[in-house]
Amino acid sequence: MISLDDLKSLAIPAQTRIVLLVLDGVGGLPRTGDSKTELEVAHIPNLDRLAGQGNLGLADPVAPGITPGSGPGHLGLFGYDPLQFRIGRGVLESVGIDLEMTECDLAARGNFCSVNAAGLITDRRAGRIPTETCARLCQLLEKIRMPGIQLIIRPVREHRFAVLFRGDGLEEGLSETDPQQVGMAPHPVKAEVPEAKRAADIANQFVAEANKVLASEHPANMILLRGFSKYPRLPKLTDIYGVRAAVIAVYPMYRGLAKLVGMQAVKTGDSVADEFAALESVYGNFDFFFIHVKKTDSAGEDGNFDKKVSLIEEADAQIPRLLALKPDVLMVTGDHSTPAAFKAHSWHPVPVLLYSKWCRPDGAPRFTERECRTGGIGHVRAAELMPLVMAHAERLTKFGA
Amino acid sequence: MISLDDLKSLAIPAQTRIVLLVLDGVGGLPRTGDSKTELEVAHIPNLDRLAGQGNLGLADPVAPGITPGSGPGHLGLFGYDPLQFRIGRGVLESVGIDLEMTECDLAARGNFCSVNAAGLITDRRAGRIPTETCARLCQLLEKIRMPGIQLIIRPVREHRFAVLFRGDGLEEGLSETDPQQVGMAPHPVKAEVPEAKRAADIANQFVAEANKVLASEHPANMILLRGFSKYPRLPKLTDIYGVRAAVIAVYPMYRGLAKLVGMQAVKTGDSVADEFAALESVYGNFDFFFIHVKKTDSAGEDGNFDKKVSLIEEADAQIPRLLALKPDVLMVTGDHSTPAAFKAHSWHPVPVLLYSKWCRPDGAPRFTERECRTGGIGHVRAAELMPLVMAHAERLTKFGA
Numbered sequence: 069m070i071s072l073d074d075l076k077s078l079a080i081p082a083q084t085r086i087v088l089l090v091l092d093g094v095g096g097l098p099r100t101g102d103s104k105t106e107l108e109v110a111h112i113p114n115l116d117r118l119a120g121q122g123n124l125g126l127a128d129p130v131a132p133g134i135t136p137g138s139g140p141g142h143l144g145l146f147g148y149d150p151l152q153f154r155i156g157r158g159v160l161e162s163v164g165i166d167l168e169m170t171e172c173d174l175a176a177r178g179n180f181c182s183v184n185a186a187g188l189i190t191d192r193r194a195g196r197i198p199t200e201t202c203a204r205l206c207q208l209l210e211k212i213r214m215p216g217i218q219l220i221i222r223p224v225r226e227h228r229f230a231v232l233f234r235g236d237g238l239e240e241g242l243s244e245t246d247p248q249q250v251g252m253a254p255h256p257v258k259a260e261v262p263e264a265k266r267a268a269d270i271a272n273q274f275v276a277e278a279n280k281v282l283a284s285e286h287p288a289n290m291i292l293l294r295g296f297s298k299y300p301r302l303p304k305l306t307d308i309y310g311v312r313a314a315v316i317a318v319y320p321m322y323r324g325l326a327k328l329v330g331m332q333a334v335k336t337g338d339s340v341a342d343e344f345a346a347l348e349s350v351y352g353n354f355d356f357f358f359i360h361v362k363k364t365d366s367a368g369e370d371g372n373f374d375k376k377v378s379l380i381e382e383a384d385a386q387i388p389r390l391l392a393l394k395p396d397v398l399m400v401t402g403d404h405s406t407p408a409a410f411k412a413h414s415w416h417p418v419p420v421l422l423y424s425k426w427c428r429p430d431g432a433p434r435f436t437e438r439e440c441r442t443g444g445i446g447h448v449r450a451a452e453l454m455p456l457v458m459a460h461a462e463r464l465t466k467f468g469a
Numbered sequence: 470m471i472s473l474d475d476l477k478s479l480a481i482p483a484q485t486r487i488v489l490l491v492l493d494g495v496g497g498l499p500r501t502g503d504s505k506t507e508l509e510v511a512h513i514p515n516l517d518r519l520a521g522q523g524n525l526g527l528a529d530p531v532a533p534g535i536t537p538g539s540g541p542g543h544l545g546l547f548g549y550d551p552l553q554f555r556i557g558r559g560v561l562e563s564v565g566i567d568l569e570m571t572e573c574d575l576a577a578r579g580n581f582c583s584v585n586a587a588g589l590i591t592d593r594r595a596g597r598i599p600t601e602t603c604a605r606l607c608q609l610l611e612k613i614r615m616p617g618i619q620l621i622i623r624p625v626r627e628h629r630f631a632v633l634f635r636g637d638g639l640e641e642g643l644s645e646t647d648p649q650q651v652g653m654a655p656h657p658v659k660a661e662v663p664e665a666k667r668a669a670d671i672a673n674q675f676v677a678e679a680n681k682v683l684a685s686e687h688p689a690n691m692i693l694l695r696g697f698s699k700y701p702r703l704p705k706l707t708d709i710y711g712v713r714a715a716v717i718a719v720y721p722m723y724r725g726l727a728k729l730v731g732m733q734a735v736k737t738g739d740s741v742a743d744e745f746a747a748l749e750s751v752y753g754n755f756d757f758f759f760i761h762v763k764k765t766d767s768a769g770e771d772g773n774f775d776k777k778v779s780l781i782e783e784a785d786a787q788i789p790r791l792l793a794l795k796p797d798v799l800m801v802t803g804d805h806s807t808p809a810a811f812k813a814h815s816w817h818p819v820p821v822l823l824y825s826k827w828c829r830p831d832g833a834p835r836f837t838e839r840e841c842r843t844g845g846i847g848h849v850r851a852a853e854l855m856p857l858v859m860a861h862a863e864r865l866t867k868f869g870a
Contacts, residue, residue, distance in 0.1 A: 132854075
């Protein structure tokens with residue numbers, strides 16, 4: 069795969085505008101009976117027309133057979149090889165609740181848990197305490213004072229919370245405290261690399277203090293910490309391609325992922341139509357727009373084939389509005405497949421539609437996984453799509469003389 | 470390509486069973502007259518039906534344009550990038566005659582040859598002596614005594630033999646003694662890396678002793694050694710994916726290759742039907758089965774198009790028996806192409822058929838190279854197939870959150 073450094077050296081300025089429309093989990097599997105996938109069943113005349121004029125392809129988000137989480141799935145679409153650029157779970161948890169991170173933060177994912185008098189875990193999730201209780205306990209923990217360290221602790225949901233250790237010299241490479249089973253005491257944090265020694269000391273000190281602070285609470289009288297990770301230093305889209313990039317997404321996780329690569333979040337209402345309205349309202353201010361439609365994935369995870377179909381149709385109905393803006397390049401795809409039949413993210417390659425006046429048209433009759441198999445883009449890694457998008461936007465110059 | 474370490478971190482236990490059916494050299498080229506390949510001519514209704522329900526693709530065993538030997542061809546199918554994991558010829562020769570190697574063995578491939586009174590080679594193959602003579606001479610050589618070294622020497626065929634130097638501190642990195650032409654003296658063994666110094670001394674000492682032992686023999690009065698290599702330390706399939714893997718193969722070479730990655734050899738008779746009977750008899754004991762059908766390759770090497778066709782049909786006839794076992798994933802492919810028209814291993818990409826309830830079906834009418842070009846697997850490296858197989862067997866969890 070071509071490196072981001074090489075791409076940066078090829079990037080040239082242009083007045084072109086690019087829209088990346090992500091229908092989360094769009095790739096599907098056939099339903100029983102007629103062997104048609106969600107896309108094949110959906111009535112999507114607008115996307116079908118673009119398929120004929122543009123190019124289709126299939127993309128593996130990470131590699132063949134690998135099912136991605138939302139983080140790697142989106143990084144791939146943004147042009148970052150998810151095998152090279154990894155985002156820790158602590159960072160994702162923080163990003164997912166709109167917590168702003170700085171480069172001197174070490175993030176972790178926390179659980180409130182229950183321990184007995186001997187300090188052995190009796191419930192790893194503290195009976196899934198209500199989120200309000202979690203919020204109150206987070207405030208208690210945030211009052212813990214450690215020299216040179218600022219603590220930022222926020223509830224996520226039920227027993228889960230996010231913690232940022234903000235301070236100098238906090239490096240990655242820490243073991244988890246969660247022994248993953250009851251009847252054991254939480255593990256101490258260990259530094260897996262020498263540079264992480266200070267961070268391990270701070271984390272252990274915090275856990276000890278948390279133990280004291282929570283002593284009189286019930287059932288959440290202890291914490292478990294996992295996924296210690298630094299804010300990833302990703303080269304920003306602006307630095308690589310010179311684009312001013314915006315994200316339009318309802319859920320904080322996706323805004324957070326986009327911010328990691330330098331996108332600016334745009335205010336939007338909750339519906340798909342609201343998101344396209346947001347696009348219209350800021351269209352003059354940016355060069356690159358990432359619009360994220362979440363609910364296709366949720367319907368897939370729920371195993372609701374028909375709902376996923378109608379959500380795909382809902383997105384299709386917005387396409388004329390998008391085309392009225394005359395984007396120079398439009399790419400429609402997913403960050404992974406979430407077939408309703410599988411009820412989960414899956415490894416199946418993702419259908420891709422690329423539309424621009426510079427496409428060598430495939431002439432495909434429809435935008436479906438089946439048509440995508442033989443499209444002009446071929447079968448690629450998701451991270452290979454961004455250079456293709458930039459090329460069609462006339463934002464990459466010749467490589468070599 | 471995703472690393473084996475990454476795959477190991479994603480592997481999860483499952484109750485699923487996987488069958489990898491390798492029709493050695495299955496990929497073909499059109500015969501003169503009707504432009505049909507072996508697969509296109511073959512009547513294979515069972516494989517054709519699976520092609521419709523599953524996915525097709527093309528795989529390059531090593532890389533485009535690279536013709537693999539049996540070693541790299543199979544390593545690729547087992548999920549090991551043959552460019553990264555290399556197996557020396559000495560090891561392959563040993564493995565091919567069912568010689569058990571240990572990690573302190575240095576293997577070499579030997580030739581008996583003829584030298585004149587001046588020690589110059591007159592025949593590099595000693596007139597292709599009968600295998601029985603080779604066996605007698607191997608016994609003579611095995612009596613050579615060297616301090617700290619155990620010699621294991623076995624005939625292969627005609628003038629060829631395998632030798633294992635068993636002892637401590639024997640490292641790889643030795644030059645060959647075969648000058649590849651007559652009229653020259655055998656080269657001394659040289660250490661190409663400092664660590665191989667001891668091994669070079671031992672090998673030269675052995676050659677000198679062999680020269681004495683064989684002095685009165687005719688025509689095989691000297692030896693040539695090539696392909697010095699250590700037993701490769703490959704991560705085992707069990708360690709990576711947690712599967713208990715078995716190999717069903719008639720020829721020792723393929724059992725040996727499979728053992729290198731941790732498969733257990735299952736007793737089988739010589740016919741294809743015998744191999745499927747062996748599968749049935751051990752089906753409850755393993756999770757992963759590699760069945761190797763050799764003769765398709767032999768027919769291709771012989772340039773016998775019709776024989777290859779009928780051998781492919783013979784394998785197809787066993788498919789219902791295999792499906793009766795209800796494997797969760799079945800992959801049918803070759804380790805390389807051996808087109809009858811080419812009479813040798815070739816670089817042509819290998820047709821792949823993947824069948825599982827989680828396939829997004831291609832709906833292809835037939836299992837042929839032509840149909841494989843537009844299949845859902847795409848055109849991949851052989852080593853990328855194993856993660857795909859494991860994904861369909863629900864043995865890989867999500868990458869990242």
